Amino acid sequence: MRVGVLALQGDFREHLQAVERLGARGVEVRRPWDLEGVERLIIPGGESTAISLLLRESGLDEELRRLGRAGLPLFGTCAGLILLAREVLGEDRVAPLGLIDITVRRNAYGRQIESFEEDLEVKGLGPTPLRAVFIRAPKIVAFGPRVEVLAYQDGLPVLAREGKVLVSSFHPELTGDLRLHRYFLGL
Amino acid sequence: MERGTFRVKSGLAEMLKGGVIMDVTNAEQARIAEAAGAVAVMALERVPADIRAAGGVARMADPQKIKEIQEAVSIPVMAKCRIGHFVEAQILEALGVDYIDESEVLTPADPWHHIDKWRFKVPFVCGCRDLGEAARRLAEGAAMLRTKGEAGTGNVIEAVRHMRLINKQVREVCHMPEEELVEFAKEIGAPLAVLQLIAETGRLPVVNFAAGGIATPADAAMMMQLGADGVFVGSGIFKSSDPEKRARAIVQAVTYYNDPQKLAEVSTGLGEPMKGIPIEAIPQEQLLQTR
Numbered sequence: 452m453r454v455g456v457l458a459l460q461g462d463f464r465e466h467l468q469a470v471e472r473l474g475a476r477g478v479e480v481r482r483p484w485d486l487e488g489v490e491r492l493i494i495p496g497g498e499s500t501a502i503s504l505l506l507r508e509s510g511l512d513e514e515l516r517r518l519g520r521a522g523l524p525l526f527g528t529c530a531g532l533i534l535l536a537r538e539v540l541g542e543d544r545v546a547p548l549g550l551i552d553i554t555v556r557r558n559a560y561g562r563q564i565e566s567f568e569e570d571l572e573v574k575g576l577g578p579t580p581l582r583a584v585f586i587r588a589p590k591i592v593a594f595g596p597r598v599e600v601l602a603y604q605d606g607l608p609v610l611a612r613e614g615k616v617l618v619s620s621f622h623p624e625l626t627g628d629l630r631l632h633r634y635f636l637g638l
Numbered sequence: 639m640e641r642g643t644f645r646v647k648s649g650l651a652e653m654l655k656g657g658v659i660m661d662v663t664n665a666e667q668a669r670i671a672e673a674a675g676a677v678a679v680m681a682l683e684r685v686p687a688d689i690r691a692a693g694g695v696a697r698m699a700d701p702q703k704i705k706e707i708q709e710a711v712s713i714p715v716m717a718k719c720r721i722g723h724f725v726e727a728q729i730l731e732a733l734g735v736d737y738i739d740e741s742e743v744l745t746p747a748d749p750w751h752h753i754d755k756w757r758f759k760v761p762f763v764c765g766c767r768d769l770g771e772a773a774r775r776l777a778e779g780a781a782m783l784r785t786k787g788e789a790g791t792g793n794v795i796e797a798v799r800h801m802r803l804i805n806k807q808v809r810e811v812c813h814m815p816e817e818e819l820v821e822f823a824k825e826i827g828a829p830l831a832v833l834q835l836i837a838e839t840g841r842l843p844v845v846n847f848a849a850g851g852i853a854t855p856a857d858a859a860m861m862m863q864l865g866a867d868g869v870f871v872g873s874g875i876f877k878s879s880d881p882e883k884r885a886r887a888i889v890q891a892v893t894y895y896n897d898p899q900k901l902a903e904v905s906t907g908l909g910e911p912m913k914g915i916p917i918e919a920i921p922q923e924q925l926l927q928t929r
Contacts, residue, residue: 458656459656459893460655460656460657460677460892460893461653461655461656461657462652462653462655463655463656464655465652481893481894496652496653497653497654497655497656497657497677498653498654498657498677498678498713498714500672500675500712500713501657501675501676501677501713501889504674504675504889505675505889505890505893508890529653530653542712544672544673544712557712558712561734562734562735562736563650563714563734563735563736563737563760563761564641564642564731564734564759564760565641566641566646566649566650567639567640567641567643567646568639568640568643568645568646569639569640584645584646584649586646586649586650586653587650587653587714587736622649625645625649625652626645
């Protein structure tokens with residue numbers, strides 16, 4: 452399976468390593484034509500303002516909207532969640548792709564000193580908790596009826612899915628636990 | 639919920655990879671940097687080229703300045719403290735800066751020690767010229783590294799020297815038998831445990847950016863091709879004739895660092911770069927990298 456990882460900026464290398472450890476072939480995506488033959492795509496953590504700008508300048512934004520609407524499975528972590536959202540509250544510095552019906556707020560937990568890690572119970576991943584690393588993380592402040600929440604932290608959704616689009620406000624790529632990536636490859 | 643773990647600290651640096659961190663001295667410059675695609679800004683009183691020109695003692699920026707920049711942008715805001723000045727670092731942590739650069743660009747405050755960075759929840763980035771220096775900073779708790787280069791010169795040669803040397807030494811360490819590792823640790827002044835970790839994993843345990851003298855998109859792309867995880871640009875942007883355009887071009891150059899066609903395109907018509915200084919023209923005692 453060819454799994455694309457958006458490689459404009461951010462921790463794309465960790466996602467590539469995760470999918471390759473699961474036996475898939477990782478493909479770095481920087482231009483629209485890199486998407487050829489890609490069966491799934493991951494948008495990594497990074498700075499959503501920078502990635503948003505580079506998406507626009509490369510023409511990848513339009514191509515991703517088209518493929519996303521056509522059913523390409525997508526997984527966004529942290530900045531990736533922001534970029535896949537329908538709406539980013541109070542923010543004109545990021546133009547989200549609108550591929551999952553969630554409204555998000557950037558940096559909603561505060562500055563870096565408020566960043567944290569915690570064990571989460573995740574629906575569908577079995578009894579072993581998932582270590583989740585939240586770094587200047589966004590919050591999902593509202594979601595549509597077709598969105599299924601797979602994990603909560605302190606009563607707020609932090610892992611959600613709508614059809615074949617999966618988003619997490621934390622970084623599964625930083626812990627070496629491959630269960631969420633395996634879940635995504637199975638969508 | 640655990641805050642300030644090493645994974646959380648070094649994790650932010652992981653998110654900055656493939657990006658450009660720009661020096662800014664006011665809110666307007668910070669907004670220009672963010673709009674150009676910077677992944678973070680470094681809030682400063684003066685850019686290194688001006689610090690060099692001004693002389694005197696260079697200290698942490700006025701908190702007012704840092705707050706003004708924090709309010710202007712949504713990307714991480716870093717700030718510099720003097721080497722060893724743990725109270726400046728405490729103040730920067732209290733201000734909520736996202737990363738502290740314990741920087742040789744400012745006048746050192748302690749003749750013997752760097753800051754014990756394990757005591758802080760806020761992460762630190764430190765400069766290094768070789769693996770020994772990198773390993774010492776890691777042992778003190780740095781969660782991100784950068785080359786020292788020679789700040790404020792617009793001259794990339796020192797950053798190239800430091801990046802090449804560190805990567806060469808990492809390669810050497812990875813192929814060394816244990817007994818040679820002990821001797822090598824002594825030779826380069828590195829804590830053995832840090833070298834053992836590098837030998838075991840085959841890489842530095844944290845992100846390593848290029849810094850110190852990067853002035854053009856070509857400089858930035860060269861540092862990326864030499865193995866930098868990302869790039870700091872200090873004086874190079876706001877000391878050039880068209881900062882906005884140059885900032886955008888350097889951001890593109892770091893993403894498409896392996897694409898000469900694209901690099902040719904973004905390098906075109908940027909106006910005058912900062913003037914720059916040959917390293918030989920700087921008296922030995924005025925070099926920042928030896929601090």
